[in-house]
Amino acid sequence: MSIELPEDARTQAIASIQRYFDTNMDEPIGNIAAGALLGFFLEEIAPAVYNQAIVDAQDSLQARIVELDIDLHEEPFKYWRKYAEPRRRK
Known part of the structure; x- marks a missing residue:
């Protein structure tokens, strides 16, 4: 799988490379060279x-999945517990 950029992102990336060369290098770089x-x-x-980003996303999702039981756990069979408390007589 090759990594492709949308045209607008590619244009901005080339401009950024050119700006980097203008700022940090002795010679500027042209549009074609920056594209290359x-x-x-x-x-x-x-x-x-990209691969590291996938690993990071998997780790993050796995941590969230592990926490699902903690965050969303509901204790079953609670209905009768509210009646288990002793009733007070008048």
Whole structure:
């Protein structure tokens, strides 16, 4: 599975790469080169980040599932308990 960005996100990412080069590097980077660099990152590095995000999401969901019993547990057969208290006579 390749990681794709929507066109607007790709455009913003390329602009961000260009801005990074303008700010931090001795030479600016052109639009085509920035797009190629983005393509490299998406193919080479993004899968590792994506996979870690999946692991983090699974861990978070698993922790929530474990807590479901605690958070949502209802004690059964409580109806008669309210009548089990001794009644006071007048």
